[in-house]
Amino acid sequence: MTSFREDYNNEEWPENFINNWRQPDIENFANLFQLHRFIKSLTKSGKYLEIGSGPSPIGIFSASIKFDDITLSDFSDVNIDCLKKWKTVDDLDNIRTLVQYVSALEGRDINEMNENALKSVKKISQSDLLNHQIIPNDDSKYDVISMNFVLLSACKTEEDLMKSLKNVYNKLNPGGVLYDYGAVKQQNYQVGEKTFAHYCIDSDKLVNIVEEVGFKVSSYGKFVMSVPTYFFIASC
Ligand SMILES: C[S@@+](CC[C@H](N)C(=O)[O-])C[C@H]1O[C@@H](n2cnc3c(N)ncnc32)[C@H](O)[C@@H]1O
Secondary structure (H helix, E strand, O other): OOEOHHHHHOOOHHHHHHHHOOOOOHHHHHHHHHHHHHHHHOOOOOOEEEEOOOOOOHHHOOHHHHOOOEEEEEOOHHHHHHHHHHHHHOOOHHHHHHHHHHHHHHOOOHHHHHHHHHHHEEEEEEOOOOOOOOOOOOOOOEEEEEEEOOOOOOOOOHHHHHHHHHHHHHHEEEEEEEEEEEEOOOOEEEEOOEEEEOOOOOHHHHHHHHHHHOOEEEEEEEEEOOOEEEEEEEEO
């Protein structure tokens, strides 16, 4: 059976994900390189939210250089526990090679960058893209929201996709920016022995839906790696 939503709460998921998926490979380096470019291009600062951070803070090291008010979030409690462990124990665990890559991109010492990230992350919270508030009981709005390999993992239908994007739109301040990166044309993806659901869509169609929701897409790219991959930057 294909796993979805609650299955991200499986105790073994974080370790399986880091060991089998978030490895120092071309796909992950490409993701971190685009994130670095995105953050460098930003002229705004303010409140930054990452949705679906997963079990590690790898998605926010570049952001933490410009933003000192970052919220990490995820649907799964076991991932939240891993993020809190990083924040309290200061353990980069087995993402060190990926962090080293980001520190080289940013021209920073890895320990200095980690210390900076630890200071910049002000909140770690549960989130659900499919919930209208995204973060339960939190009405605050953000200036930048980023998602890496999350949007299409959280959706099973086009209706879910529209709903998620509308929720993100409403969570941004006017003029706020969304950065989204992921794989396309995939019906599922593998983490260890488990197969997780992934909404199958072409990136051109995805970008059309993003604009239908009300975003203005300012930058859009697609790459062919082991799977077709895209990123877009869009504002409210
Ligand atoms: C492929 S992982 C990506 C993790 C992380 N962004 C990374 O790149 O290392 C997908 C993540 O999305 C989270 N997720 C799934 N459904 C979600 C939802 N409805 N709202 C928020 N996060 C969700 C999962 O718990 C998981 O951590």
